[in-house]
Amino acid sequence: MAAVVQKTKLVLTMAGSFLNDVLSLIVFTLLDVLDFVLCYVYKIMDFFIEADWKPCYCSSAKEAITSSGKILLSERGEPKKIVRLTSSQLQLEEISDTLYTRPSLVYEVSKSTVKRLKVEGNSSGSGSSMIQSREKIKKKRTVGSTFTINSTIVEMLQGRIGGQQSLPIPRWSDCDCKTCTSWTSSCKETLFVKTDGAKDNVQENVLFIHGFISSSAFWTETLYPNFSESAKSKYRLFAVDLLGFGRSPKPTDSLYTLREHLDMIERSVLEPYKVKGFHIVAHSLGCILALALAVKHPGSVKSLTLLAPPYFPLPKGERATQYMMRRVAPRRVWPFIAFGASIACWYEHISRTICLLICKNHRLWEFLTKLITRNRIRTYLMEGFFLHTHNAAWHTLHNIICGTAGKIEGYLDEVKNRLKCHITIYHGKDDELIPVECSYNVQSRIPRAHVKVLEKKDHITIVVGRQKAFARELEEIWRNSSG
DSSP: OHHHHHHHHHHHHHHHHHHHHHHHHHHHHHHHHHHHHHHHHHHHHHHHHHSSOOOOTTTOHHHHHHTTTOEEOOOSSSOOEEEEEOSSEEEEEEOOGGGTOOOOHHHHHHHHHHHHHHHHHHTTTOOOHHHHHHHHHHHSOOSOSEEEOOHHHHHHHHHHHTTSOOOOSSOTTSOOSHHHHGGGGOSOOOOOEEEEEOSSSOOEEEEEEOOTTOOTHHHHTTTGGGSOHHHHHHEEEEEEOOTTBTTSOOOTTOOOOHHHHHHHHIIIIITTTTOOSEEEEEETHHHHHHHHHHHHSTTTEEEEEEESOOOOOOOTTOOHHHHHHHHHOOOOSSSHHHHHHHHHHHOHHHHHHHHHHHTTTHHHHHHHHHHHTTTOSOOHHHHHHHSBOHHHHHHHIIIIIITTTTTHHHHHHHHHHHOOSEEEEEEETTOSSSOTHHHHHHHHHSTTOEEEEETTOOTTTTTTTOHHHHHHHHHHHHHHHHO
16 A cells, blocks of 8 residues: 555656646747747847847846946856956956856847857958057966056946946836935945944944845844844944845946955944954855855854855766756746846846836835735735845856856865854755755755754745744854854
8 A cells, every 4th residue: 555655645746847848848948939039129128228228148248237337258158258347456357157148049039149249240341449559468378366557447447338328227127215225325335234232341243134136134033033132242243235126226337247246245343343253144146255254254253144045066078057047947837936136137128027027116015015914914024025136146146056056166175174163054954946955965065064854844934933043052062153
């Protein structure tokens, strides 16, 4: 009898998997076509509303990158590198190839068509000084990633890069409410930081980093009210809205690279508050930033608490960025959270449409939610989900989650060898977005890391719903790390 039941379960599982594969193939083929059509729809709408359009990654990665005021250095073979200009430095940054390479039948056809048209256009003799400059630079390989240069050269480059027509802030498809645009009225280009805890007699600092399409409210509405008075008298708490999310700046010309995110955290928390040592608590995408920050400040990190870290060991012969994209966005209609991740990751224009419908109109959705529920539920998770721009979400997803896939193992090895702090990893057993194996993968690279798998908890309920217990667990981690 047991054998029959087992065989029936196996047959049903195989049938369900086959049905999921067939439906996924049909649905995502249709979405490929829809995204292709929307590409031209948005070009037309951008032109009529803003008198210009921002090149997308469907047609030309080079144009999409340089239109944001960056200089493209490498175009083939290696990961693309761009030059970012600061007040006195040129900084080299890598961007993920998943931004412009997301294989599909429609993508390949449209790409080959665009290439053929460009070849015909270039044969007419029209050249670009930017391309010529890039080709010259490519011949001279550089060792470092940062160059100190003469201020006159900086001014010349600023004038050259600044010659690009800037897009309006906010764009027509982004929300223009006071909450979403509050950063534009500030003279400081820093992140929104919610502080709590000790003010005068600060003994230690804690930095909270949220995940993708979230905000500092993920921490401040759950953990902040549940820390004990003794903890709040000792620890100074910092929860940031990452660049492009929540109430933080959402620049239209940013590519939201790893360096930009780290620089903003340092400029908004570590430098102004003169933070020398700190604990880090990070969730999902925030775990990548936490590891990179820990490697950059190895002597300052006192403990590292990671929730659902997205780490998949790279199989031999696989391209790190593409493999990561397929793991977090598998182009499947089920489970639903994987379907949502696939929409966000694979479709530049469909995801922009979703942002247009949801994020631009977030005040309406929040009002309807409160009306339907008679204001009986708190909407901080919705607010975190709504308060971002498509440009920020699209580039952060690709440049951080996918783009750093080839660097994570190096970060983990650095943490293992250079950091002596306590490392604790939490994961929900029912997490359908980032599987539990990811936390054990991290532990395999850092054997001293302690993994805690929580039964009947998923990607969100690993914190939400158990905030009191988690607050006490964090306090214990910090106490043990200080001993």
